[in-house]
Amino acid sequence: MSVSRILLGLLEPHSQHGYVLRRRYDEWFGNSRPLKSAQVYATLGRLDRDGLIDLTGVASGVGPDRRVYAITEAGVGELDRWLDEPEVPEVTSSRRVLFAKVLIALSSGRPAEPMLDRQRHAHLDRMRELRAQRQAGDLLTQLDADFEMYHLDADLKWIDGAAARLARLAALVSRVDDAEKESR
Amino acid sequence: MTTQGSKMTLQGSDLAVRFGRTVALDGADVTISPGEIVAIMGPSGSGKSTLLHVLAGILRPAHGEVRLDAQRIDNLSDSRRSSLRLRSFGFVLQFGDLVPELSLRENVELPLRLLGRPRAEARRRGAELLGHLAVAELADRRPGQVSGGEAQRAAVARALAHKPSVIFADEPTGALDSVAGEVVLDALTGLARKEGSSVVMVTHEARVAAYADRTVFLRDGRVAA
Numbered sequence: 001m002s003v004s005r006i007l008l009g010l011l012e013p014h015s016q017h018g019y020v021l022r023r024r025y026d027e028w029f030g031n032s033r034p035l036k037s038a039q040v041y042a043t044l045g046r047l048d049r050d051g052l053i054d055l056t057g058v059a060s061g062v063g064p065d066r067r068v069y070a071i072t073e074a075g076v077g078e079l080d081r082w083l084d085e086p087e088v089p090e091v092t093s094s095r096r097v098l099f100a101k102v103l104i105a106l107s108s109g110r111p112a113e114p115m116l117d118r119q120r121h122a123h124l125d126r127m128r129e130l131r132a133q134r135q136a137g138d139l140l141t142q143l144d145a146d147f148e149m150y151h152l153d154a155d156l157k158w159i160d161g162a163a164a165r166l167a168r169l170a171a172l173v174s175r176v177d178d179a180e181k182e183s184r
Numbered sequence: 185m186t187t188q189g190s191k192m193t194l195q196g197s198d199l200a201v202r203f204g205r206t207v208a209l210d211g212a213d214v215t216i217s218p219g220e221i222v223a224i225m226g227p228s229g230s231g232k233s234t235l236l237h238v239l240a241g242i243l244r245p246a247h248g249e250v251r252l253d254a255q256r257i258d259n260l261s262d263s264r265r266s267s268l269r270l271r272s273f274g275f276v277l278q279f280g281d282l283v284p285e286l287s288l289r290e291n292v293e294l295p296l297r298l299l300g301r302p303r304a305e306a307r308r309r310g311a312e313l314l315g316h317l318a319v320a321e322l323a324d325r326r327p328g329q330v331s332g333g334e335a336q337r338a339a340v341a342r343a344l345a346h347k348p349s350v351i352f353a354d355e356p357t358g359a360l361d362s363v364a365g366e367v368v369l370d371a372l373t374g375l376a377r378k379e380g381s382s383v384v385m386v387t388h389e390a391r392v393a394a395y396a397d398r399t400v401f402l403r404d405g406r407v408a409a
Binding site (some may be wrong): 123128130131152 | 227391393395401403409
């Protein structure tokens with residue numbers, strides 16, 4: 001999650017101090033990982049240094065919480081660029097681990113099917129949790145849960161596809177193994 | 185003898201079914217506790233629908249047994265199994281399977297009328313359920329005159345009408361888009377929980393299975409670990 005670009009976007013409608021920005025961030029995106037105060041101030045400091053925001057004043061009170069920032073013209077340009085640019089379609093590294101585990105299990109002579117069964121159950125358990133959150137939550141919570149559920153659903157489809165082709169995959173892995181033994 | 189309205193444990197033990205040379209079930213064991221919602225998943229041909237049909241007393245297993253509480257139901261005569269299905273089970277199929285010549289209201293009242301309940305009671309219960317499922321204003325329309333989602337909600341109402349012990353649902357949202365599907369699943373699982381009915385639901389969609397308390401995964405006619 002690009003915290004700096006999100007804070008930039010939250011600042012655009014009008015100038016704000018760090019406390020309000022952090023509260024809004026956590027309200028919208030904090031489910032996965034709430035922001036720490038220090039992270040907000042460090043990020044705002046960097047944005048200020050890069051000329052994307054300006055310190056425009058200090059609200060009454062004590063501490064960095066009270067510094068008021070506004071987005072600059074360069075900041076608006078950067079925000080436009082970030083919003084206009086499609087994200088690189090990619091899967092997260094934790095998802096790749098599943099693929100790696102299957103291949104390593106098969107190449108080391110371990111059965112991959114029980115591993116995939118356990119993973120399927122873990123995914124389904126998480127989907128049940130998300131569905132319960134979704135049912136009890138507001139629209140933001142629902143869309144946040146949907147995002148994760150669709151990704152888990154995609155993982156589960158991959159797990160089913162892999163489970164259906166384990167025998168072929170095991171044969172492939174063992175052929176590679178045999179070829180390597182012969183070449184030694 | 186089972187009592188309508190009471191909630192019971194459904195248990196299938198060592199179930200085997202063959203269709204010619206094809207092994208559909210090969211020693212499947214499953215227990216559904218009272219009020220539990222269970223999803224059955226598995227690859228195509230793994231025996232999901234066959235298991236549902238055997239547990240529901242539609243199909244007789246070649247081996248093993250099915251019990252509803254203490255009563256063994258797989259070896260009952262066809263007419264006794266049919267009567268037990270009417271009393272103790274409800275069904276929601278992929279395409280609703282409502283009687284096309286009857287209105288939604290008449291479809292929902294049908295199980296109660298077949299059980300010999302007074303017309304006024306059937307009317308009251310039908311109106312209550314159609315109201316819960318937000319299709320009360322469509323009660324006098326026939327299934328062909330409403331959307332797929334609305335018909336499926338009426339099918340849920342019909343399945344619940346006689347407060348069955350177990351509701352069997354075979355791909356209950358398979359013919360619906362995701363939003364209409366969610367409405368049907370919310371209704372089915374919400375009302376079943378409220379009234380204490382168990383649900384056994386075959387699905388190939390994880391998002392549907394997420395409505396269940398747990399998932400039974402079948403592979404080659406057996407329950408995978």
